[in-house]
Amino acid sequence: MHTAQIDALLEYEVRGPTHFLFNLEAALHEAHQLVQERLTITPSVNVRHFCDARNGNRFFRLDASKGLLSVNYHAQLQLQVAPLPLQLDETPVSALPDEVLRYLLSSRYCESDTLSRASQQLFGQLPPGLARVRAIEGWIHDSIAYLPGFSNASTTAQDVFVQRAGVCRDFAHLGITLCRALNIPARLVVGYVYFDEPPQDFHALFEAWLDGRWVLFDPTRMAPVDRLVRVGTGRDAKDVAFATMFGDVQMLRKELVVEQGDLPPDPAGAQPPALTQVTA
Amino acid sequence: MHTAQIDALLEYEVRGPTHFLFNLEAALHEAHQLVQERLTITPSVNVRHFCDARNGNRFFRLDASKGLLSVNYHAQLQLQVAPLPLQLDETPVSALPDEVLRYLLSSRYCESDTLSRASQQLFGQLPPGLARVRAIEGWIHDSIAYLPGFSNASTTAQDVFVQRAGVCRDFAHLGITLCRALNIPARLVVGYVYFDEPPQDFHALFEAWLDGRWVLFDPTRMAPVDRLVRVGTGRDAKDVAFATMFGDVQMLRKELVVEQGDLPPDPAGAQPPALTQVTA
Amino acid sequence: MHTAQIDALLEYEVRGPTHFLFNLEAALHEAHQLVQERLTITPSVNVRHFCDARNGNRFFRLDASKGLLSVNYHAQLQLQVAPLPLQLDETPVSALPDEVLRYLLSSRYCESDTLSRASQQLFGQLPPGLARVRAIEGWIHDSIAYLPGFSNASTTAQDVFVQRAGVCRDFAHLGITLCRALNIPARLVVGYVYFDEPPQDFHALFEAWLDGRWVLFDPTRMAPVDRLVRVGTGRDAKDVAFATMFGDVQMLRKELVVEQGDLPPDPAGAQPPALTQVTA
């Protein structure tokens, strides 16, 4: 059993009335259990929370007026990741659950339609199953250079396939796209994980549907996938931006501290979470 | 009160085992009431139905083997469209319902991010509200030529904005995109409606969120929006394809018959629907 | 020594006053010698000829008024292609002739800038020289499906790299692009060549600069490159369209007959060409 402690600090210069939508909090997800959580927003504003029942993403919204806005999210969690079998089959489309079908579709950043033949050509001959998605993950790792500055907010999987460079979300978008083109449902996952090499930042990975479950893959290999504290799950990065601003705003600061450790199994069971929200 | 009678026939040559996902049936939606409905599939196969609770889209799935597949959907409906007020305000983002926020995001066919400045430039100075979305609808009608052959399955709103030509779904995608760029939630609607000029075909429109409700717009002006029999509602055309095939298939035939009429108000209330499904 | 006989017929419905620019005639080029040539244009119009001194492309221009326009080009040629050495080095950029440098640049259809890393990744480790360009030619042949309908007049090398399908000029554009990305000058060549499989059509290939000369490559492998009757040479297809029309025109007919044979070496030397132009 692992533990994780998150401390995320965002600071904005708000230049005019602005509505903020944040997706910063640990998701409702079976892979982790919240021990403690605290959200501190300065100055004090009304905060509305909602959760997307479909995937457990937790959002909060607020209105800020001119001035500084600071958002601090702190959380302690226990991670309980079930071990992955060595072998997993792909599920024939015909047997996919209805609600999983949507993850076969092209989306804003993942043009599985135009990349269909390329994916078939590269991976179509491999035996289906976990090993094939591992092959995609490995091919991206080997073929795409991790280079900040090559991509921006409108860079798509097709761009990344051409330019052969990007950052973690570009890697994930390409993985999703190559899977969907093979009729393997796939989607984006973002969250917190400790990186050996600084700076700490939000991380993006993808997961693919294999044998009746979602399985995480990280083509960047920047951190073990079972250490991830999941924040958002969606078709692609459009669904899970950590912050969306409607107004004239400048981000001044983004600081993440992620600490992770290992726990001996707790004989008495996990502690009940103690959740706190502070708006100071 | 209007009536509509739909007869849709699709025929496919199936060249190998294929999974089909159809979105052909009238949606669960307050704007119409089903009087009668019949789905006939030849040859006889198992059909699984499901409905997307979020927007009332009804899907059915089936597995077909080598040979001909014919799908015939027949429906009679009564349309009860509430009259539209002459004036409707835009809703500030801050006051948008949580579940409506998603319709502000860029999607596969609707790049409201890259077209943001263009939309602001063209429509940003107009007073917000129904009249502004009407201005968008009118601008598309005047600026985009209705020309089959200019667009294909990967044509996006940005392409249409550049090439100034397209078909109904291109018009709708551009309308959605220009709205979202102004922070007006917007989404695609597809369905059946009678065209004065043949051939009959599936139609695509868009709707925008104004004053707490979704309002339909049709930049093609091919038919009155209150005659539409809604089939699908989604972020863009990826969500509401009338047929998605996983296998080697050739469409042989697509024939739609749409008949529409007017009814005197029924004093005794609408008849209960009599739904029939036949797999012959 | 080979012989070639060309008969090209183009027919247009001209709907309003139109200026035509044609690039149909055999180029001025060392690889062939004109034996006979005849250009017949119906109805009779003034024809202005010019030749681009840089690459030997021959153009003719004419003004047509409403009605039918028919252009028939007939030519007999002898082809004298010097055998290619088995080994050819790449020329370091530093040693490239000034006038060859332009063929390193990105162009409308050949985005060697965005595909730079991809080409380096695929071919950067191969030993430089003829064998490396052969590897590019072979990779395109194996990776890109020859499929009419996937590309149109605005399809670029980047599109082809993504969609993995196209026709001869798409193959050639991709070859040019992958070469330029490795600092190997490359350009498009179009012309006539006999195809075993009908229909006959204009062909597009590419040539790369190796060891002080231009060397032809054909990733489609549809015909031997030494049988080509060269018509145009340029950065990409924009430079060498067989017909460019300024006006309202519909092409009614395009028929090519290409016959090719072998000649015993002529002891008395090649016959002087007898050129004829008829405007009937």
Added chain:
Amino acid sequence: MHTAQIDALLEYEVRGPTHFLFNLEAALHEAHQLVQERLTITPSVNVRHFCDARNGNRFFRLDASKGLLSVNYHAQLQLQVAPLPLQLDETPVSALPDEVLRYLLSSRYCESDTLSRASQQLFGQLPPGLARVRAIEGWIHDSIAYLPGFSNASTTAQDVFVQRAGVCRDFAHLGITLCRALNIPARLVVGYVYFDEPPQDFHALFEAWLDGRWVLFDPTRMAPVDRLVRVGTGRDAKDVAFATMFGDVQMLRKELVVEQGDLPPDPAGAQPPALTQVTA
């Protein structure tokens, strides 16, 4: 009569053997006369000069090895710009000189094919001639925001038309594209001109063919076009990069000083230029 004095300093960290191609020197062009010129390259290397006869662009090439490379170009010129008539007609395509036709074609950065309908829609109804190109110049000035950071080395006119932001070369590319789409030949011009607002930098404009001559337009309105010291003329920016490097290089410094003044007409005629090249 105006005078101009240019001082351009470029410094590079060369990390491995690199070939440089520079287009920095005042072009051979009737609009200016060189009074004095000096090119200083440190360390001393062989420099090869060539001039593109087609448009008077002067290039120089050199090989640099590991270490610092500094290039300093100094020039004094007299500018003699003939006044522009108030009215100029467009030339029908049929009457365009053969060598001007190429400037009607789409190029890497100027997709006049895909933007054809948009340009026709915006400017097709205006009376042809100088005033129409002025309308294009004015529309770009009013519609496109001058915003560094929105565009990069692969941004094209189509991107600029969509995103409505860019820098001088983006403005020029869009002007070229909109002209070509109306069958007005147009091309890119780069050079030196004094900006009232720092920093000084290379400038990009476009020129269009009207009434038998090339006429300069500057949609940025950053400086009077008759003050320009022309360096390069080409289809688009690919043809006239001020520096192209083949090797591993980092630019350390780019400093331009441009001084401009007015001279009384010289009764005795312009002085003969005294050209100097120093490689120190």
